[in-house]
Amino acid sequence: MRVDIQLPTTDPQGHTFLTWVPVKATARMADASGASNPARVTLQNGGVNGGGRLAFDSVRTDAGAAELDLELPTDGTAVEFWVAGEFQHPSSAYGDVAIDVMASGTQVGRREMMVRIRKNAVNLSAAERDRFLLALGKLNNAGHGVFQGFRDAHVTDSLDEAHGFPGFPAWHRAYMLDLERTLQEIDSSVTLPYWRFDEPAAALFDRAFLGMPPVNPAQGDTIQFPHGHALEFWKTDTLDSIDRRPTFNINGAPPAQLLGRPNVISQAETMLLGMQYDRFRRMEGAPHGRAHTSFDGPINLPATAPKDPLFFLLHANVDRLWAFWQWFNQRTDSPNSATYSTAGAPPGRPGLIGHNLGDTMWPWNQSTTPPRPTFPPPRGQFPTSPTTPRPGPQPTVRDMIDWQGIHGGDPLGFDYDDVPFELHAGGVA
Numbered sequence: 001m002r003v004d005i006q007l008p009t010t011d012p013q014g015h016t017f018l019t020w021v022p023v024k025a026t027a028r029m030a031d032a033s034g035a036s037n038p039a040r041v042t043l044q045n046g047g048v049n050g051g052g053r054l055a056f057d058s059v060r061t062d063a064g065a066a067e068l069d070l071e072l073p074t075d076g077t078a079v080e081f082w083v084a085g086e087f088q089h090p091s092s093a094y095g096d097v098a099i100d101v102m103a104s105g106t107q108v109g110r111r112e113m114m115v116r117i118r119k120n121a122v123n124l125s126a127a128e129r130d131r132f133l134l135a136l137g138k139l140n141n142a143g144h145g146v147f148q149g150f151r152d153a154h155v156t157d158s159l160d161e162a163h164g165f166p167g168f169p170a171w172h173r174a175y176m177l178d179l180e181r182t183l184q185e186i187d188s189s190v191t192l193p194y195w196r197f198d199e200p201a202a203a204l205f206d207r208a209f210l211g212m213p214p215v216n217p218a219q220g221d222t223i224q225f226p227h228g229h230a231l232e233f234w235k236t237d238t239l240d241s242i243d244r245r246p247t248f249n250i251n252g253a254p255p256a257q258l259l260g261r262p263n264v265i266s267q268a269e270t271m272l273l274g275m276q277y278d279r280f281r282r283m284e285g286a287p288h289g290r291a292h293t294s295f296d297g298p299i300n301l302p303a304t305a306p307k308d309p310l311f312f313l314l315h316a317n318v319d320r321l322w323a324f325w326q327w328f329n330q331r332t333d334s335p336n337s338a339t340y341s342t343a344g345a346p347p348g349r350p351g352l353i354g355h356n357l358g359d360t361m362w363p364w365n366q367s368t369t370p371p372r373p374t375f376p377p378p379r380g381q382f383p384t385s386p387t388t389p390r391p392g393p394q395p396t397v398r399d400m401i402d403w404q405g406i407h408g409g410d411p412l413g414f415d416y417d418d419v420p421f422e423l424h425a426g427g428v429a
C-alpha cells in the first residue's frame with residue numbers, strides 16, 4: 001500500500017512550503033495492494049525533533065490537530081484535508097517537517113516540507129542567518145545585481161506615495177514581499193528576518209550578521225565585515241560597503257523616550273496608539289522613524305535608507321507590528337475605516353496617489369506618468385510565487401491588507417513567528 005499527498009503550495013522543484021494559513025491538500029491511494037476498501041490511514045507529524053510542526057483538519061480552521069484520520073477509497077479517488085504550520089513551531093531548514101501517512105502502524109507515505117515563517121533575527125540559527133546573508137549577497141552581487149532596483153524604488157521621487165500618508169504600511173508590505181520573493185528565487189528556504197527594535201539585538205549587530213563599524217569613530221563608520229562574510233563586497237550607488245553607527249548601546253534597545261518625546265516605543269505602546277487605523281498609523285513617526293534615526297549613516301534618511309540591508313529587517317518589523325495590530329484588533333476587512341483610511345487622499349493633496357484602497361503601487365504598476373515618478377520603473381511587475389497567486393502583477397493598496405486571506409481568497413504567502421492565523425466572526429471559514 002502506498003499513499004500520495006498533493007499540496008498546492010509546491011514549487012516546480014517539488015518543494016512544499018506552508019505558513020500558519022491552512023491549505024487544502026489531498027491524499028490518494030497510489031498503490032492499493034493489501035488495503036481494505038476504504039483504507040483507514042492516519043496523517044501525522046514527521047520530521048526532526050525541534051523542527052517544524054503541522055496541524056491537520058478536515059475543514060479550514062485555526063484549530064488543527066497533530067493527527068488526522070482519513071478513509072481512502074482503493075480506486076485512487078483523492079480525499080481532501082487541510083494542513084497548516086502549527087503556530088510557534090516553524091521550520092529552521094527545509095525538510096525538518098513532514099507528513100507521515102500511517103496504516104496499522106506502518107508508514108505508507110511521507111511528504112517532506114517546510115513551515116516557512118519570518119522570524120526574529122536574534123532567534124535565527126547560524127545556518128538560517130548564513131543562508132539569508134548569502135542570498136542577500138548574491139542579490140547585490142557586489143553592486144552588479146538586481147538589488148540596485150530595490151534601492152532605486154525608495155528614492156526622493158517616490159517617497160510621497162510610500163510615506164507620510166495612509167499607504168505607508170501597504171507600500172512597504174509589498175516592498176518587503178518583493179524582496180523576500182526575489183531572495184527565495186535564489187534560496188527558497190529563506191525568509192526575511194525582522195529586527196525587533198524595542199528589544200536588545202546584539203546578535204544582529206554582530207560581525208557575523210549585519211556588523212558594526214570600528215569602535216573608534218575616528219576610523220569611520222564603515223561596517224567591518226570579516227573576510228568571507230556574504231556582505232563583504234556589498235555595494236550600492238557605486239559606493240563601497242555600508243556605513244552605519246548606532247547611537248544607542250547595542251546591548252540594549254534604542255530608548256523608548258528621547259528628550260521627553262516618544263522615540264522607539266515598545267510593541268505594547270505601539271498597540272496602544274489605538275484600534276483605529278488612523279491612530280495606529282502614527283507609528284510611522286515613533287517607533288518607525290525613530291528606529292531609522294537611531295543610527296548615523298544612510299539608514300537615517302528616507303532617500304538613502306535601503307542602501308543598508310538593516311533597512312529591510314527594520315521594515316520587516318514595521319510590517320510585523322502592522323500584522324500584529326491587524327490580528328489583535330481583527331483589522332483585515334479592507335472596506336472598514338477602522339482597518340484602512342477609506343477617505344482617500346487627504347485634502348490639499350489631490351494629486352497624491354498610492355494611498356487610496358484601489359490605487360496600484362509604483363514601481364510594480366510600471367507607470368511613468370505623473371504624479372508617478374517618470375523615470376523607468378526600477379522593478380518589474382510584482383514577482384509571482386509558486387505558493388500563491390496573490391497579489392498579482394500590479395498590486396493595489398487593498399491587496400496588501402488581508403495578508404492571510406482571512407476573508408477568503410489566497411494568502412500573500414508570508415507569516416510572522418508571533419502572529420497567528422485566527423478566524424473570527426466576519427472571516428470566511
Ligand SMILES: [Cu+2]
Binds near residue numbers: 288292305315
Ligand atoms: Cu522606513
